[in-house]
Amino acid sequence: MYTTEIGSDLVKAKYLLEQGELVAIPTETVYGLAGNGLDSNAIAKIYAAKNRPQFNPLILHVGSIEQMEKWVEVIPDVCRLLIQHFSPGPITYLLPKSDQVPELITAGSSRVALRIPAHPVTLQLLNSLEFPLAAPSANPSGYVSPVSSQHVFQGLNGKIPYIIEGGSCKIGLESTIVGFQDNKVVVHRLGGISIEEIKAVCNTEVVLQLAHAQPTAPGQLKSHYATKKLLLHGDIKENMLLLTGKKIGILSFNTNYHISNSIEYVLSTNGSLSEAASGLFSAMRSLDQSDVDVILAEFFPDEGLGKSINDRLARAAYPNKYDR
Numbered sequence: 609m610y611t612t613e614i615g616s617d618l619v620k621a622k623y624l625l626e627q628g629e630l631v632a633i634p635t636e637t638v639y640g641l642a643g644n645g646l647d648s649n650a651i652a653k654i655y656a657a658k659n660r661p662q663f664n665p666l667i668l669h670v671g672s673i674e675q676m677e678k679w680v681e682v683i684p685d686v687c688r689l690l691i692q693h694f695s696p697g698p699i700t701y702l703l704p705k706s707d708q709v710p711e712l713i714t715a716g717s718s719r720v721a722l723r724i725p726a727h728p729v730t731l732q733l734l735n736s737l738e739f740p741l742a743a744p745s746a747n748p749s750g751y752v753s754p755v756s757s758q759h760v761f762q763g764l765n766g767k768i769p770y771i772i773e774g775g776s777c778k779i780g781l782e783s784t785i786v787g788f789q790d791n792k793v794v795v796h797r798l799g800g801i802s803i804e805e806i807k808a809v810c811n812t813e814v815v816l817q818l819a820h821a822q823p824t825a826p827g828q829l830k831s832h833y834a835t836k837k838l839l840l841h842g843d844i845k846e847n848m849l850l851l852t853g854k855k856i857g858i859l860s861f862n863t864n865y866h867i868s869n870s871i872e873y874v875l876s877t878n879g880s881l882s883e884a885a886s887g888l889f890s891a892m893r894s895l896d897q898s899d900v901d902v903i904l905a906e907f908f909p910d911e912g913l914g915k916s917i918n919d920r921l922a923r924a925a926y927p928n929k930y931d932r
C-alpha cells in the first residue's frame with residue numbers, strides 16, 4: 609500500500625519514475641498511469657495497479673519526434689505528415705518497433721504504439737527523462753477513463769505514490785490510434801482527432817478497422833469504459849418507456865428532455881461536439897455515483913468527434929455490441 613499524494617512536484621515525479629515507481633500524469637486526452645517503459649518491473653506494476661490483462665499492450669509516451677525515432681524501425685512519410693499536423697496531440701501511431709522496446713509493452717506484437725501528448729507539464733517531464741513513459745489510462749481496467757486528478761485518486765488511491773496535478777483534460781477522450789498498411793492509414797481506435805481531420809491532411813486512403821470489432825480472444829474486450837450502473841445507448845424517449853418508476857440519469861448532446869425524477873446532463877447546449885467530448889467522462893462518473901437507477905445516453909451526431917463519443921457510449925452500454 610502507498611500513501612497516494614496529489615501534487616505539482618516534477619522533481620519528485622521524475623525521481624519516483626527513475627526508481628521504477630508509478631506516477632499518474634495529466635495529458636490533454638485523459639490521465640495516464642505512467643512507468644518507465646524500458647523497465648519490466650515498472651511495466652508489471654502498471655498491469656497490477658490497473659488489474660489489466662497482460663495481452664493488452666501499452667502506449668509509449670515521448671516528448672518529441674526525435675525521441676520517437678529511437679523506438680521504431682521506420683516512420684513512413686504519411687506518418688510524418690500526421691505528426692507535423694497533429695503532434696503533440698491526441699493521436700497515437702502504431703509503428704514497427706525497434707529491438708529496445710520490451711515485448712511486455714507490445715504484448716508480443718511487432719508494432720509499438722507511440723504518442724506525444726500535448727500537456728505542458730507532462731511534456732516537460734518527458735523531456736527531462738532518459739526513457740519513454742508507458743501509460744495506459746489511469747483507471748482500474750474496464751472503468752471510465754479519468755479526466756481529473758480526483759478521478760485518478762478515486763480509482764487508484766493506495767496503489768500508486770504520486771499523481772501530478774494537471775487540471776481537467778481538455779479533450780476528454782483517449783487518443784485516436786492509427787497504423788499504416790499498404791500505403792493506407794488504418795484507424796484502429798476513434799478518439800480525439802476525427803477521421804475527417806485525418807482525411808483532410810492525408811493524400812492516401814484512410815480506412816476504419818476498429819480493433820475491438822475483431823477481438824482475437826472471446827470476451828477479451830468486454831465492458832470497456834463501463835459505468836457500474838446500467839447504461840442504455842439509444843433514443844432517450846423510447847428507452848424511457850421501458851423504465852417506468854425508475855430514477856433516470858440522462859446524457860444528451862444539446863436537447864434538454866425535462867424528464868421528472870431524473871438527473872440530466874446536457875453536454876453542450878450550443879451543440880459543440882468538442883465541448884460534449886470534454887464533459888462526457890465526468891458526466892458518466894457523476895451519474896454513476898448519483899442515486900439514479902439507470903443511465904440513458906442518446907446517439908450523438910455521427911460525424912467528427914460525435915463518432916468517438918458514440919464509440920465510447922456503445923462500449924459502455926448494455927447490451928454491448930462488441931461483446932462476444
Ligand code: TXA
Nearest residue numbers: 637639640665666667714717719720721744745782783
Ligand atoms: O489518450 C490516450 O491514448 C491515453 C493517454 C494516457 O495517452 N492512453 C490510453 O491508453 O488510452 P490505454 O492503454 O487505455 O489504451 C491504449 C490502447 C489499448 O486499447 C491497446 O490495446 C492499444 O492502445 N495498443 C497499445 N499498443 C498497441 C500495439 N502495439 N498494437 C495494437 N494496439 C495497441
Ligand code: MG
Nearest residue numbers: 744745746753
Ligand atoms: Mg484505457
